[in-house]
Amino acid sequence: MKAISKWATAASAAAVLAVQAIGQQAVEIPTAPVEPTSPKRVIVVSLEDRKLALVEDGQVKKIYTVAIGKPSTPSPVGTFAIARRVKNPTYSHNGTTIQPGPTNPVGTRWMGLNLKGYGIHGTNEPKSIGKAASHGCIRMAKKDLEEMYAMVSVGDTVELVGQRNEETAQLFDLQKPGAGTQEPVVTASAAPVPSMPATEASSDGAAVTANQ
Numbered sequence: 001m002k003a004i005s006k007w008a009t010a011a012s013a014a015a016v017l018a019v020q021a022i023g024q025q026a027v028e029i030p031t032a033p034v035e036p037t038s039p040k041r042v043i044v045v046s047l048e049d050r051k052l053a054l055v056e057d058g059q060v061k062k063i064y065t066v067a068i069g070k071p072s073t074p075s076p077v078g079t080f081a082i083a084r085r086v087k088n089p090t091y092s093h094n095g096t097t098i099q100p101g102p103t104n105p106v107g108t109r110w111m112g113l114n115l116k117g118y119g120i121h122g123t124n125e126p127k128s129i130g131k132a133a134s135h136g137c138i139r140m141a142k143k144d145l146e147e148m149y150a151m152v153s154v155g156d157t158v159e160l161v162g163q164r165n166e167e168t169a170q171l172f173d174l175q176k177p178g179a180g181t182q183e184p185v186v187t188a189s190a191a192p193v194p195s196m197p198a199t200e201a202s203s204d205g206a207a208v209t210a211n212q
Contacts, residue, residue: 041156043082043120043148045138046168047075048161050130052120052138053171054148063172064148066120067128067139075136076115077162082154086110089121107142109149113158120158121145 042055045066052064069075088100089110098104107122123129123139133139138160140148161168169175 041152043152043156043158044168044171045075045158045160046164046172046174047077048164049168049172049174050132051172052140052148054151055171056151060171061151062148064140064144065130067123067131067133069134069136070132073135074132075134075138075160076118077160078115080113080115080118080158080160082111082120082152082156082158083114084110084112084119085149085152085154086112087149106137107140107145109145111149111152120148 039056040058044053044055045051045068046053047068050066050068052066054061054063086109088108089104089106090100091098091104091106100108103124104122105124107124110119110121112119118137120138120140122142122145123134125133126141128134128139129141164174
């Protein structure tokens, strides 16, 4: 796995502290055990390239192909966070309720962002993956979605990048910035992660309800 400079700050700082400790002649033994720190995770989505990378402690764990918002309903751009995780969501729209299963429009997992109506989820249209096809959410293939869902937590950072730059080109091993096809994007800012209700609106046009 490779390290990416922007998302490896925490790892670099830890390395500097380790070197400083080695240079000390005396080491103080803590009176209480040191609790392990939680891994720092960032989900980076390049909307131009329709790629998603899961970065943990500065290391790329996995890269996935995703679907993004279509030109009439583009995905937002900015730094957000996972505010809610729902396993096997129920989909409701215009009086119609669709239980978990192969016909559910948001698939088997929902990771809602702290931007109302937007999230990372599955789809009942697998052929849309890799295209600009959604109402603004990030769609993933079922196997990829369930794999990533198990590796992320509420509070993890999500960066939606509209146009390729040097860092995303390095992250995804792509050509220089500007080499891909650009899609319309919307710039948005997000508030700190709130507590979410049991039901929330999806940008794909319906309510998403937890099915525990």
